[in-house]
Amino acid sequence: SAVISQKPSRDICQRGTSLTIQCQVDSQVTMMFWYRQQPGQSLTLIATANQGSEATYESGFVIDKFPISRPNLTFSTLTVSNMSPEDSSIYLCSVEDLWGVGEMNTEAFFGQGTRLTVV
C-alpha cells in the first residue's frame, strides 16, 4: 500500500493568486494523478504525472492553468494559477500501486485532499 501526504489540507485564497499543492508518497510510484472534486460532485481527473516526462492533461484542463511538477518518484506538485471562485474545489493526489503480478492487480490510493476556497 501507499501512504500519501498532501499539503496544505485547506486554504482560502484571493482571486488572481496561485496556490501550489504538494503530494508526498511514502514509496516510489510510477504514476501519480491529480483530481478535482467540485462541491457535491464526483472526481474529475485533471492530469497524469509521470516522472521524467510532461504531465498528460485531460480534456478541459491546460498546463498554463494547472502546471504540474514531478521531480522524482515520490513527489509531485499541482499549481492552481490565476484563481477564480470557480476553482473552489477539493484537489486530490492519487497514486497507482501495483500488487502481485499482472496489470489487473492495481489499486489507487488517495491523499486526504486540499480543500481550496477562492474569494
Place this chain on the structure above:
Amino acid sequence: AQSVTQLDSHVSVSEGTPVLLRCNYSSSYSPSLFWYVQHPNKGLQLLLKYTSAATLVKGINGFEAEFKKSETSFHLTKPSAHMSDAAEYFCVVRIINFNKFYFGSGTKLNVKP
C-alpha cells in the same frame, strides 16, 4: 469508450436493512472494478476490488460486490446497514490499456435510525 454509471445519486435505507448501490460500466477491454467510500470531510477509502479472480468480491465492513459480465454490472451490497455506513460511494473502473481510473458520479447513502 469507457464509462461508469451509478444509477442512483441518493439511496436511503433504515438501519438493519439491506443496502444495494448499483453500478454499470462500459468498456471494450477487461476492467478492474473498485468501490471506494468517502465519509464527510475524510479521504477516499477502498472498500473492495475485482480483478478477474472470483466474481463475488468481499470487502471491508461487510460489503460485497458481484461482477456480472453479461450485465456489465458491479453492484455493491450489504445485508444489514449500520449508521456508520452513511457516506458517499464511488464505483471506479480501471482499464488495462488506459493509465487512468474512471469514476462514477457517486451515490450518497443515508441510513435512518
